[in-house]
Amino acid sequence: MSVKLIGRTTNLYGKTLWEILGNLRTTGVGRLVTRNSYDRYEEPSFFRVLSVEPTAQIEDKARKIIVHAEKIFRGKHYKEPVEIYSVSYKPDYRLIPKDEEQLWWDRLANCKPREKFVPGSIELPPLMKLVLERDNKDSNIKLQLKIRGGRDNVAKSDITKIASYGPSFFKNQQSS
Amino acid sequence: MFALKKSLTTLAGRRLRGTRAFLTEAYRCEDVWQERLDCSLLKKVQPEVLYHKLSTALEQGSKQISAVDLDVFANSLTDHTYLEELEELAHKFRLSAQTGTLLPSTHHAVVRLFVASNSTNDLIRILKDRLNYGIFPDYYLCNLLMDRFIKENDVLNAAVIASNQMLQEELDNDITKAMGLYSCLKFITNPTEWEKAKVVTEQTNDDDDDEEDRRVRVDFLRNPYFDDHFDLADGDHLVGKTMLAISRKIDSSILGNSFKTLGLAYYNRWNDLNAHLKKLDGSVYLETIELAVTAIDKRAPENAEQLKDTLAKLQIENKSLTEESKNFVNEAVSKNEEKEIQTQKAIYKEWESFRREELSRYLEHLNKLKRLQKVQQAKQDLKEKEQLLFFFDNEHKHDLVKEEKLKRMKKTVVKDKSLKDDLTYVPPEIRKPGFRRD
Numbered sequence: 001m002s003v004k005l006i007g008r009t010t011n012l013y014g015k016t017l018w019e020i021l022g023n024l025r026t027t028g029v030g031r032l033v034t035r036n037s038y039d040r041y042e043e044p045s046f047f048r049v050l051s052v053e054p055t056a057q058i059e060d061k062a063r064k065i066i067v068h069a070e071k072i073f074r075g076k077h078y079k080e081p082v083e084i085y086s087v088s089y090k091p092d093y094r095l096i097p098k099d100e101e102q103l104w105w106d107r108l109a110n111c112k113p114r115e116k117f118v119p120g121s122i123e124l125p126p127l128m129k130l131v132l133e134r135d136n137k138d139s140n141i142k143l144q145l146k147i148r149g150g151r152d153n154v155a156k157s158d159i160t161k162i163a164s165y166g167p168s169f170f171k172n173q174q175s176s
Numbered sequence: 177m178f179a180l181k182k183s184l185t186t187l188a189g190r191r192l193r194g195t196r197a198f199l200t201e202a203y204r205c206e207d208v209w210q211e212r213l214d215c216s217l218l219k220k221v222q223p224e225v226l227y228h229k230l231s232t233a234l235e236q237g238s239k240q241i242s243a244v245d246l247d248v249f250a251n252s253l254t255d256h257t258y259l260e261e262l263e264e265l266a267h268k269f270r271l272s273a274q275t276g277t278l279l280p281s282t283h284h285a286v287v288r289l290f291v292a293s294n295s296t297n298d299l300i301r302i303l304k305d306r307l308n309y310g311i312f313p314d315y316y317l318c319n320l321l322m323d324r325f326i327k328e329n330d331v332l333n334a335a336v337i338a339s340n341q342m343l344q345e346e347l348d349n350d351i352t353k354a355m356g357l358y359s360c361l362k363f364i365t366n367p368t369e370w371e372k373a374k375v376v377t378e379q380t381n382d383d384d385d386d387e388e389d390r391r392v393r394v395d396f397l398r399n400p401y402f403d404d405h406f407d408l409a410d411g412d413h414l415v416g417k418t419m420l421a422i423s424r425k426i427d428s429s430i431l432g433n434s435f436k437t438l439g440l441a442y443y444n445r446w447n448d449l450n451a452h453l454k455k456l457d458g459s460v461y462l463e464t465i466e467l468a469v470t471a472i473d474k475r476a477p478e479n480a481e482q483l484k485d486t487l488a489k490l491q492i493e494n495k496s497l498t499e500e501s502k503n504f505v506n507e508a509v510s511k512n513e514e515k516e517i518q519t520q521k522a523i524y525k526e527w528e529s530f531r532r533e534e535l536s537r538y539l540e541h542l543n544k545l546k547r548l549q550k551v552q553q554a555k556q557d558l559k560e561k562e563q564l565l566f567f568f569d570n571e572h573k574h575d576l577v578k579e580e581k582l583k584r585m586k587k588t589v590v591k592d593k594s595l596k597d598d599l600t601y602v603p604p605e606i607r608k609p610g611f612r613r614d
Contacts, residue, residue, distance in 0.1 A: 025312035
């Protein structure tokens with residue numbers, strides 16, 4: 001009798017963290033692990049496992065574990081170790097073989113820090129501009145743009161650039 | 177004269193058996209290992225009672241046991257009577273949240289017990305199923321196990337131990353490296369079936385083919401993935417990868433070249449093998465080419481002919497690979513054996529005191545928990561008493577609390593009703609985030 005599994009599909013491929021670390025003696029402390037979904041970035045992103053604390057296995061579900069790890073994300077080495085718990089069940093991880101470890105550290109050392117410049121201000125919305133022009137008021141006002149703070153946001157504002165409401169502006173907006 | 181005669185007879189005996197052990201009897205540290213039983217703690221243990229206690233603790237109540245308890249149970253056993261119980265406890269312990277605290281002596285106790293009671297197949301099954309049992313041999317145990325299996329001419333299991341160590345990528349011990357190579361070589365010279373159980377499962381599959389598919393609901397479907405490491409199931413691939421991994425770590429060039437060639441051939445890395453052969457300028461030992469050709473014939477890759485040609489052109493060192501790897505093992509053993517025996521003895525001694533300390537720490541922890549519980553209970557009792565004695569002083573307050581409770585109850589009831597009865601309710605339309613309007 002063959003078993004047919006029914007469930008939601010994902011784009012993830014790989015193993016869960018437990019399937020990797022549970023297979024290793026001393027639960028892989030000191031080893032490097034990376035996520036396959038990080039392959040989309042050209043900068044190296046990986047974890048160095050510092051400590052592992054498994055949780056109990058619940059029936060057939062993928063086992064979650066609490067892992068404390070040094071995180072390197074897109075070439076940036078985080079100062080504080082991070083805790084991986086809620087995403088540890090995702091079948092998305094991959095173990096880095098010991099003889100490739102040096103390669104990853106070298107890649108990290110040789111990787112250029114990410115740079116991204118965004119416009120510092122934006123012109124008035126089109127309709128607003130029309131209204132102001134009709135009323136013979138100054139329509140040449142620029143609105144300041146703020147950069148959202150975020151751990152991985154490396155964007156810097158470039159004051160010389162001015163964003164405009166071209167057709168491409170609406171392309172990336174989410175419908176709400 | 178007598179001594180000479182004795183040594184001659186033992187030599188002859190060894191020749192008759194065909195294979196001999198590499199490690200001496202002293203390497204097993206049997207006497208020091210047995211000394212653990214002298215400890216008053218382990219003497220007191222009654223395995224049956226302890227097993228009963230532990231298994232009920234795992235099934236009821238907190239559903240977890242302490243690693244020290246398991247260690248004491250494993251260490252107190254001396255014969256095969258409680259093997260199944262030990263296996264069951266180890267499995268259940270592995271599934272519990274405590275699994276990270278397993279003491280190092282438990283690994284030794286389990287492996288040694290299974291070896292002593294000759295249940296090799298069970299032991300191999302446990303060592304292979306790392307996720308479910310979590311028993312990992314260290315270098316010392318690996319050496320011990322491989323030596324034993326080689327002595328018993330059980331090369332398959334010796335190769336399994338070597339490949340397990342490759343999966344751990346722990347190959348820094350000289351004896352382990354040398355023995356791993358030797359057992360892999362022995363395995364490929366007389367290959368046997370890697371997995372015996374496979375045939376049985378296939379048969380059961382055929383019988384039930386007529387029945388309908390059983391559908392199982394899961395949260396997410398797993399995409400097919402092969403990590404080329406833990407997922408390796410083919411014996412040849414495992415052995416090949418092991419030889420390849422060890423060959424990178426040894427200094428001897430001819431031996432390293434030979435095993436690298438063999439490793440790439442058995443791991444079926446044809447392109448890498450081709451590149452390696454082209455670059456190779458040293459020589460290889462006698463059997464290498466023959467064995468590599470067998471591997472190529474078995475899998476028949478596209479560039480088989482070309483590979484065979486390049487193989488045939490290799491320079492050959494006129495020495496037997498088996499003999500040379502045997503010598504390599506002997507060399508490693510004679511160099512490191514004494515040192516390892518001493519360290520292992522020290523470790524065993526250390527564990528004895530460590531176990532006692534750990535146990536007393538655990539008992540202290542339990543006592544603390546008990547005392548805390550008592551205090552909590554006393555507090556609760558006092559509170560209840562206070563409520564009873566001063567009820568009329570605080571009547572107003574109690575009324576307020578009561579009112580609040582009633583309000584909350586009413587609210588929930590109304591909410592439930594309205595949801596069920598409201599026939600005009602239309603669920604809101606959910607748009608996917610990221611929906612783009614072009």
